[in-house]
Amino acid sequence: MKLITDNFLISFLQRFDEHPFDVKLHGKTHHIGEGNPTFLVNLKEDIGNNELITSTSLALGEAYMKGNLDIEGDLYQALDHFLGQMGKFSSDHSKLKKLMFSSQSKKNQEKEVTSHYDIGNDFYSLWLDDTMSYSCGYFKTEEDTLYEAQCNKVERILQKLCLKKDMTLLDIGCGWGYLLIRAAKEYGVNGVGITLSKEQKKIFDERIEAEGLTGKVSVELMDYRDLEKCGKTFDRVVSVGMVEHVGREHYELFVKNAEAVLKPGGLFLLHYISALKEYPGDPWMKKYIFPGGMVPSLREMIHILSDHQFYTLDVESLRRHYYKTLRLWERNFNENRPEIQEKMGAEFVRMWDLYLNACAATFHNGIIDLHQILVSKGVNNQIPMTRWY
Known part of the structure; x- marks a missing residue:
């Protein structure tokens, strides 16, 4: 059963529940999915609501690049489970128009x-x-x-x-x-x-x-x-x-x-x-x-x-x-x-x-x-x- 928390990021990540994993944020661990977790997402700081909604890919990718998000466990395995649910990502193409459709000159x-x-x-x-x-x-x-x-x-x-x-x-x-x-x-x-x-x-x-x-x-x-x-x-x-x-x-x-x-x-x-x-x-x-x-x-x-x-x-x-x-x-x-x-x-x-x-x-x-x-x-x-x- 999905639990709604007072943290938007954790509530957002609960949609990716096909494979069990844990999320650690502000010293508290949240379990997502059913069964034993196969990896842990360690968040050193929160990710903004607007960023997640505008582009889940950009928000999570940039957090990982900058070291604000770490994977404890196998990175490939985590991505294999997570990216298999890409249909659940948010992407606002109206806000991303310049990035998504660059000049063809x-x-x-x-x-x-x-x-x-x-x-x-x-x-x-x-x-x-x-x-x-x-x-x-x-x-x-x-x-x-x-x-x-x-x-x-x-x-x-x-x-x-x-x-x-x-x-x-x-x-x-x-x-x-x-x-x-x-x-x-x-x-x-x-x-x-x-x-x-x-x-x-x-x-x-x-x-x-x-x-x-x-x-x-x-x-x-x-x-x-x-x-x-x-x-x-x-x-x-x-x-x-x-x-x-x-x-x-x-x-x-x-x-x-x-x-x-x-x-x-x-x-x-x-x-x-x-x-x-x-x-x-x-x-x-x-x-x-x-x-x-x-x-x-x-x-x-x-x-x-x-x-x-x-x-x-x-x-x-x-x-x-x-x-x-x-x-x-x-x-x-x-x-x-x-x-x-x-x-x-x-x-x-x-x-x-x-x-x-x-x-x-x-x-x-x-x-x-x-x-x-x-x-x-x-x-x-x-x-x-x-x-x-």
């Missing part, structure tokens, strides 16, 4: 993207694997390492693209370049990557030279909206974890630009974080982790692709693979926590630890998904008829 989107990816290559190298892949891996077995899973993922994408020697491949949002380097070395393709991150381009250029791929692979600082007028066409196009940054109003523009540079009959593989339905996103995530980020639903991407005469060949969900990837990132992150905290500060470390664990929990609960969609520009009768070609 080139200048602002470049600023938003670089705010995340240009934190520093030293930072990312501390917890990513040697491929420097910052996207979902693919685990063929439970024993696969993070490095093996990232290699598996790239190979899976390249196989789906049916690459042949001397084909041209464009990677929209190429990251640090591992996919194109592997495509050039193993399949003999000529690759071009585009990114908005100067830090990523720096590492990619170094890798191209080190691998002896100068003239075979190149990377450019370019906005996807400039592809249509770049004057180039490609046999294949791939985009991994990039469309989430373009904004719902620009999904069609993104697809239109991919269509413009893909040759007739060419294949396009889109790998992206997806959702069951369309929603504007999480306020805390938009404010602190991915400004301007928006997760497309599977159905809206399929609809837009179809409008541009892209024929859907294959759709695959890798949701549980991303859950496992995030758990390994979080482990690596916390193994290097002292070094990261020395460089970035305690609040940054708590923010990123919360981000990695919260993402793992949302994938585990099916709040978000990961899909790979393979399409052809027009009809392609030359590719193999079976899926595992």
